[in-house]
Amino acid sequence: MVAGRMTGMTTPVAVIVDAVAYAQAVEDALKASAAYYEGGTSVLDDDAYDRLVRGIAAWEAGHPDQVLPDSPTGKVAGGAVEGDVPHTVAMLSLDNVFSPEEFTAWTVSLARRIGHEVEHFSVEPKLDGLAIAARYSQGRLTQLVTRGDGTAGEDVSHAIGTIEGLPGELTEPLTLEARGEVLMTTAQFEHANEVRTAHGGQPFANPRNAAAGTLRAKERAYTVPMTFFGYGLLPVSGTEADEAARLGELAHSELMARAAELGVNTTAGTAVPGITAATAEQVLARVQEIGALRAELPFGIDGIVVKADLAADQRSAGSGSRAPRWAIAYKLPAVEKITRLLAVEWNVGRTGIIAPRAVLEPVEIDGSTITYATLHNPADITRRDLRLGDHVMVHRAGDVIPRIEAPVAHLRTGEEQSIVFPETCPNCGSAIDTSEQRWRCEQGRNCHLVAALSYAAGRDQLDIEGLGHTRVVQLVEAGLAADLADLFSLTRDQLLGLERMGETSTDNLLAAIEAAKGQPLSRVLCALGVRGTGRSMSRRIARYFATMELVRAADAETMQRVEGIGTEKAPSIVAELAELAPLIDKLVAAGVNMTEPGATPPAPAGEDDPNTEGGEAAGGPLAGMTVVVTGAMTGALEQLSRNQMNELIERAGGRSSSSVSKKTTLVVAGEGAGSKRAKAETLGIRLAAPEEFATLVADYLT
Ligand code: IVH
Numbered sequence: 001m002v003a004g005r006m007t008g009m010t011t012p013v014a015v016i017v018d019a020v021a022y023a024q025a026v027e028d029a030l031k032a033s034a035a036y037y038e039g040g041t042s043v044l045d046d047d048a049y050d051r052l053v054r055g056i057a058a059w060e061a062g063h064p065d066q067v068l069p070d071s072p073t074g075k076v077a078g079g080a081v082e083g084d085v086p087h088t089v090a091m092l093s094l095d096n097v098f099s100p101e102e103f104t105a106w107t108v109s110l111a112r113r114i115g116h117e118v119e120h121f122s123v124e125p126k127l128d129g130l131a132i133a134a135r136y137s138q139g140r141l142t143q144l145v146t147r148g149d150g151t152a153g154e155d156v157s158h159a160i161g162t163i164e165g166l167p168g169e170l171t172e173p174l175t176l177e178a179r180g181e182v183l184m185t186t187a188q189f190e191h192a193n194e195v196r197t198a199h200g201g202q203p204f205a206n207p208r209n210a211a212a213g214t215l216r217a218k219e220r221a222y223t224v225p226m227t228f229f230g231y232g233l234l235p236v237s238g239t240e241a242d243e244a245a246r247l248g249e250l251a252h253s254e255l256m257a258r259a260a261e262l263g264v265n266t267t268a269g270t271a272v273p274g275i276t277a278a279t280a281e282q283v284l285a286r287v288q289e290i291g292a293l294r295a296e297l298p299f300g301i302d303g304i305v306v307k308a309d310l311a312a313d314q315r316s317a318g319s320g321s322r323a324p325r326w327a328i329a330y331k332l333p334a335v336e337k338i339t340r341l342l343a344v345e346w347n348v349g350r351t352g353i354i355a356p357r358a359v360l361e362p363v364e365i366d367g368s369t370i371t372y373a374t375l376h377n378p379a380d381i382t383r384r385d386l387r388l389g390d391h392v393m394v395h396r397a398g399d400v401i402p403r404i405e406a407p408v409a410h411l412r413t414g415e416e417q418s419i420v421f422p423e424t425c426p427n428c429g430s431a432i433d434t435s436e437q438r439w440r441c442e443q444g445r446n447c448h449l450v451a452a453l454s455y456a457a458g459r460d461q462l463d464i465e466g467l468g469h470t471r472v473v474q475l476v477e478a479g480l481a482a483d484l485a486d487l488f489s490l491t492r493d494q495l496l497g498l499e500r501m502g503e504t505s506t507d508n509l510l511a512a513i514e515a516a517k518g519q520p521l522s523r524v525l526c527a528l529g530v531r532g533t534g535r536s537m538s539r540r541i542a543r544y545f546a547t548m549e550l551v552r553a554a555d556a557e558t559m560q561r562v563e564g565i566g567t568e569k570a571p572s573i574v575a576e577l578a579e580l581a582p583l584i585d586k587l588v589a590a591g592v593n594m595t596e597p598g599a600t601p602p603a604p605a606g607e608d609d610p611n612t613e614g615g616e617a618a619g620g621p622l623a624g625m626t627v628v629v630t631g632a633m634t635g636a637l638e639q640l641s642r643n644q645m646n647e648l649i650e651r652a653g654g655r656s657s658s659s660v661s662k663k664t665t666l667v668v669a670g671e672g673a674g675s676k677r678a679k680a681e682t683l684g685i686r687l688a689a690p691e692e693f694a695t696l697v698a699d700y701l702t
Contacts, residue, residue, distance in 0.1 A: 014055030019066060022059050029053055029072045043411065045393070046302065047334030050096075085155050088236055091131055091147040091179070093322055094305065094329040100284050103306070106328050107280045110308065113325060114316040118308045122252045123286045124267055124274030126303035126329050127229050129183025129211050132156070134166050134228070134264075137238060139173035141166060146215065156215050165228035165265025175239045176247065178264050179232035184211045184224075185299045192224040193406060197385055202409035205393040206336060207300055227299065230256070230264045251309045271297060276309050287330050294332065295398030303331040335397040337370075338408055339363035341390045344375065344419050348427035350448070352441040356381060356419075358392075358404055365396045373402040377437045378421050385409075387416035427451045429469050446476045449483075456484050456527035460535050460643040462516040463523070466509040474498050484527065485586035487513055521548055521596040522647070524587065530576045532569050535643050539650055540564060541573075546601040548584065548594035552577055561602070598651050598700075620653020621696050625665040627654045628680075631673030636694040636701060652700040660685065668693045 016022050029052050032044040044052065053072050060067045067073075097103045111117045131147040141160055146153040161168065163182055184192060189207035192214060197203050199221060204210035211226050233255045235244035250258060253276050256266050267274050272290050277283045287304045294301055308314050308326040317326035343359040356375040363370050373394055375381055384406055386392070391411040396402035425432055425441035428451035433440045441447040450472050457467040464487070475481040480494055490513065495506040519527075522542035526535050533541065544562045545551045559570040577584075588594060629645045640648065645668075646656035660667060660679045667680040670690045680687055694701065 013058055014052045016055050016059040019063070022056065022063075022066070023068065025052055025056050025059075026068050026071050029056060030070060033072055043338075045334065045336055045338050047337065050331070050334070084152065085143070085145045085148075086152045087133060087145065087148075087150070088177070089234060091133065091150050091153070092319060092324055093150070094126075094327055095323045096303070096329045096331045098331050100287075103284065103287075103328070103330055104280050107283075110317060110325065114308075114313055118313050119310045121277045121280075121283050122256075122274055122307045122309040123277050123283050123290075124231065124256075124305050124307075125270075125272045125290055125297075125301040126305045126331075127181035127183055127231075127267075128208050128300035128302040129181040129229075130208070130215060132180065132182045132215070132228070134178045134180070135236060136170055136178065137175050139170040139175075141168050154216065158218055159215050159226070162214075162223045163226045163228045165230075167263040170262040170264070172262060174243060174262065175236060176243070177234050177236050178230050178259060178262075179234065180228055180230035180264075180266075182211055182215055182226050182228050183207060183299055184214070184226050187298065188225055188227065189405075194383055195222050195224055197383065203384055203406040205338075205408045206395070206405045228265055230259045230266050231305070233259050233264075249311055251311060252307050252314075253309050270299075272301070291332055292398070294335075295400045301332070302334075303329045305329055333366040335366060336393055336395050336405070337363045337365050338391050338411075339370075339394055341386060341388060341392045341404070341407075343388065344381070346422050346426045348425060348441055348447055350445065352425075352444040352447040354422065354425065354427075354432060354439040354441060358386075360392070360394060363394060365394065365402070368396070370394060370396055370402045373404045375404065378434075378439055379437050381419055381421075387412075387418055389413075389416040428454065430473060443473065443476070449481075450476050452529055453481060453484060453487070455529055457487075457516075459641060461523050461527040462519050463512075464509075464516050465512045466505060467512065471498075471509075474501075483583055483586070485583055485590050485592075488517065488587070488590035488592065517590070517592045519593060520647075521546075521551075521594055521599075524548070524592060524594065525551070528580055528583070530573055530580070532572055536646060536656065537562075537564060539647065542596040543599045543650060544602060546596050546599040548588070550601055552581070552584065620651070620700070622649060622652040622654025622666075625654040626657050626663050627666045627668060628657050628660050628664050628676060629668045629670075630660075630676040631670030633668075633670050633690045635691045636698075637670075637690045648697060648700055652697040666693075 014025065016025055028044070029049065032049050032052075056071060057073045060071065060073060095106075097106055107118065133145045133147075133153065134141060135143040135145070142157070144156045144159055144163075144166075146156055148154055159182075160166075166178070184207040186207065189204070189210050192210045193203040204213055214224055214226060233247060233250075235247050239247075247255070247258075253274065256268065256274055260266050260268055271293055275286060277286055283306055287306075290301070290304050306328050308317060314324070314326040317324070319325060340361040341358055342361055345357045345359060346354055347357055348354050356378065358373040358375050360371055360373055373392075373396075375386075384404070386404065386407055390407040392407050393405040394402055395405050422432065424430065425443065425447060428441060428443055428447045430447065430450060431442045433442050443450050450469070453467075453472045453476070454469050456462055457464040457472065467487070472481070475487075475490075475498070478494075478498060480490060481487055490510070492506055492510060495501050495509060496503070520542065522535075522539040525533065525542055525548075526538035530538075540562050541551060541559075545554065554574065556567075556570040556574050559565055559574055560567065565573065627649045629642060629649075633640055633645065637645065649656040654666075657664065660676045660683065662683060664680065664683070664685050666686050666688055667676060668688050668690060669677040669680070677687065688696070
C-alpha cells in the first residue's frame with residue numbers, strides 16, 4: 001500500500017526495484033530498528049524509516065514468495081533486541097494509517113470483522129517513547145521489562161525510582177501489569193543532555209533516544225528522570241481471579257480511569273487527554289485537535305492511537321501476530337529530520353540582544369523547507385557541544401520556530417569545526433555584555449544607531465574623518481546624535497564637553513562634518529543605508545536621477561529604470577525612501593548636498609531617456625565600457641580606494657564591475673594584480689596600467 005500523508009507529501013515510500021535492493025533495504029531497516037530499540041541513534045530519521053518499511057512492504061506484496069524471514073514487516077516490534085524476560089501477553093505493535101481515508105477504511109473493515117459498527121472509540125495521543133511493562137506485586141513495583149521482540153524483553157528494573165508517573169506503590173495492594181510509554185519530556189531531555197555532556201558523554205539526538213539509552217543504561221554515575229504514561233492494565237499470573245475478571249471486562253477508557261485511581265500516570269492530566277468518540281468523524285476531529293496542540297506539548301507525540309473502547313469489541317476483533325485489529329495508529333507527519341549545521345549567524349535584535357541562528361542544509365519537514373533554526377544563546381551551543389558540519393536533529397512542529405535538538409554525535413567524521421563566538425558586537429562593533437546567558441551589545445537599544453552612524457561616517461559614504469566607532473558611541477551615549485542629521489547640528493561646545501575631545505580634534509571634526517555636506521548624492525544615499533542598496537547601487541540611482549528630489553518622486557516603476565533594480569527591489573527601495581523622508585528633510589535643512597555632479601536628470605516619461613542602460617551619462621571617455629580595477633593603484637590614482645576608483649569610472653561614463661567576464665572592456669591592472677589580470681589576458685581583454693588609465697580619465701579626477 002502506498003500511503004498518502006495528511007499534509008506535506010514527501011516521497012511516501014522508498015522505491016525498491018529488485019531483490020538485491022530489497023535485501024539491502026531489509027538490512028538497512030533492521031540496523032535502524034536495532035539502533036531505535038537499543039537506544040542508539042539511527043542514520044535514518046523516523047520519516048525515512050517509515051518510508052523504507054513501506055517500500056519493503058510494497059515490494060513484498062508483489063513478491064510474496066521472496067519475503068525474507070527477518071523482514072521488519074513481519075516482526076512484532078520491527079526487529080528488536082533479544083530479552084530474557086518473557087511477556088505473559090505479547091506486547092504488540094500497531095498498524096498505521098496516514099490519512100482520513102485510510103482511517104475510515106480501517107473503521108469499515110473493523111465493523112465488517114466484528115459484524116457491527118464499533119460501539120465507541122477511545123482516542124489518545126501516541127506517545128513517542130518506548131513501550132514498557134511495569135509489574136506490580138501486591139501493590140509494589142517489582143519489575144520493569146522493555147518490549148524487546150514483543151514476546152520477551154529486557155529487565156530494566158534498575159530504572160525503578162527514576163520514572164515519574166510509575167509509583168513504587170499503588171494505592172491498592174494489587175498484582176497486575178501496567179503497560180505504557182516511557183519518555184523524556186522536553187525539559188527532562190535538556191536536563192539529561194546537560195548532565196550527560198557534563199560527564200563527558202555524547203549528547204542524545206532526541207528525547208526518544210535519550211529515554212531508550214537511559215532506560216537501558218546500568219551503573220551510570222548519575223541518574224536522570226523520565227516520565228511514564230500508562231495505556232494498558234492487565235492481569236498477570238498472581239492477579240486475584242475476581243480482579244483479573246474485572247480488568248478483562250473494563251473498556252479501555254475505564255481501564256485508564258482505574259490506572260489513574262491506582263496512582264499510575266495517564267494522559268488524563270495533559271493538554272491532550274484520552275477521550276471517547278462515537279463516530280469516525282468525531283475521531284477525525286480529535287485527530288485534528290491533537291495535531292494542532294502537538295507543537296506546544298511538553299513531550300513528543302508521533303500520532304494518535306484509536307482503539308475500539310469496549311472489551312467486547314476488542315475481543316471480537318482479535319489480534320494478528322504483529323498488531324491488534326481493534327487499534328490503529330494515525331500517524332502525524334514527522335517533525336524531525338537529520339540535516340547538517342553549515343554555519344552560525346549572530347543577529348543583533350532591536351534591544352541589542354545578540355542571538356545565534358543556525359544555518360542548515362535545507363531540509364523538508366512536514367511540507368516546509370527549513371534553512372534556519374534557533375540556537376537560543378552561546379551557553380546553549382556550548383552545552384549541546386554543537387560544531388559546524390555536525391549532523392543535527394532538527395525539530396519543527398506547527399508554526400513554532402524550528403530548533404536543533406542535538407548533534408547526531410555518532411555521525412561525526414572528526415572534520416567538524418568549533419563554533420566561533422563573536423568578540424565584539426557583530427552589528428556595531430561595541431563590546432558585548434556576556435554576564436547573562438543571553439549576550440547583549442553594550443549599546444543595547446542604541447546598537448543599531450551606532451552601527452548606522454558609523455556606517456554613514458565611513459570612508460565610502462560621507463567620509464567624516466575623526467568620527468570613528470568610539471566617537472560615535474560617545475555622541476550617542478551623550479544623547480547628542482539620535483539620527484544622521486543630528487551630526488550636522490553638533491556645536492563646538494557640545495564636542496568639547498566630550499571626554500578626550502580637545503580643541504584641535506573638535507575643530508577637525510567640525511571641519512570634516514562641514515565638508516561632508518558637499519558629498520555627492522550617491523554617497524548621501526549610501527549613508528542613509530537603504531536596504532538592498534550598497535555603494536554601487538546608490539551610485540547608479542544617483543547617476544540616473546541626478547537629484548534627491550527626483551529619487552524621492554520615483555515610483556516603483558520609475559525606479560526599475562535604474563540598471564540592476566528589478567520588480568522585487570524597486571517597491572522596497574521606494575517604500576524605504578518614503579520612510580526615510582523626515583530624515584532626508586532634516587538633512588536638506590542642514591544644508592547637505594542632494595545632487596550628483598555630472599549627472600543629468602532623466603527625460604520626462606514618454607521621451608527618449610538618455611540615462612537608461614546603454615546610454616551612460618553624457619558621453620565621457622569610458623562611455624559604453626565596463627571597467628574592472630585590480631592590484632595596487634599608483635601615481636595619480638594612488639590615494640583612491642576601490643570605491644573611489646569605481647566612482648571615477650562612472651563619472652567618466654563607464655560601468656564599474658568587480659569581476660572579469662566576457663563583458664569586460666578594460667582591466668586597470670596595478671602592481672600585484674593576480675587572477676583577474678590573468679583572466680583578462682586569456683579572454684583577450686584590453687589591459688591598462690594605472691598611469692595610462694589616469695591619463696584617459698584625467699578630466700574626471702577631482
Ligand atoms: S496501545 C496492543 N496506546 O506505539 C496495543 N500504544 O507503534 C499496543 N504507543 O508499541 C499499544 N502511545 O509503544 C498504545 N496511547 C498509546 C500509545 C502507544 C504510544 C506506542 C507503543 C506501541 C507503539 C506502536
